[in-house]
Amino acid sequence: DQQVKQNSPSLSVQEGRISILNCDYTNSMFDYFLWYKKYPAEGPTFLISISSIKDKNEDGRFTVFLNKSAKHLSLHIVPSQPGDSAVYFCAAPNSGYALNFGKGTSLLVTP
C-alpha cells in the first residue's frame, strides 16, 4: 500500500536535454513533497521540495511541479548533465516527520 509511487524504474536522457521524473501519490493530506537524490554507495540527499499550497518550485536547473487534482508531481532537470545520473526518490511525510519514499527512478544522462 505505497502512498507514493514512481512507476518508471529507469530513464535515459541525452546530455543537454530535459529529464522529467514522475511521481504519483494517493494521500491528499500530504503537506509537502520532496525529491531526494542518491548516488551509488551513498545515502540519499535532499534535492528540492514543494509545499502542497504551491504548484511549482524552482532551484537552478531543478523544478518540481505539483498537480493536486491529479495527485501527481514531476521533477524537471534542464539541462541534464552526466553528473545528474543517480537514483531519484519522491517522498512525502507520513505521521510526524517520517517520510514515505517511492521506489525510485534511476536516471542515466549520456554524453
Add this chain to the structure above:
Amino acid sequence: DAGVIQSPRHEVTEMGQEVTLRCKPISGHNSLFWYRQTMMRGLELLIYFNNNVPIDDSGMPEDRFSAKMPNASFSTLKIQPSEPRDSAVYFCASSPPGTGGEKLFFGSGTQLSVL
C-alpha cells in the same frame, strides 16, 4: 561535521546468525530513522526514534528485528536470526529538532548479505 556514521559498510553472514547494525547520528539531531532499501520495495521505513524514544515501529517486519537507542549518539538495529530475505541496504538517518523531511540526513548505509 562528520555526518551520520553507519557501521559496518558491508556485512556478509550466514542464515541464522545474529546481525547488529550501528548508527551514530549527527550531533544535535533528535530524530533517528532506520530505513531498508530493496529492489522490490524501494526505501521503506522500519522504525523512528524521537529523543531516544521509539515513536513508530510499525515498519519493523518481524519480531526478528529489534532496534534500540540507548542515548542520543548511538542506535542499533539487530536481526536475530537473520534470513536470506533480509539481504538489503540498511540506512540510518537523522534530523534536527523541529524540521521536516528536507532536513533528513542519511548515512552511507550497510549492505547486508545473508547467505
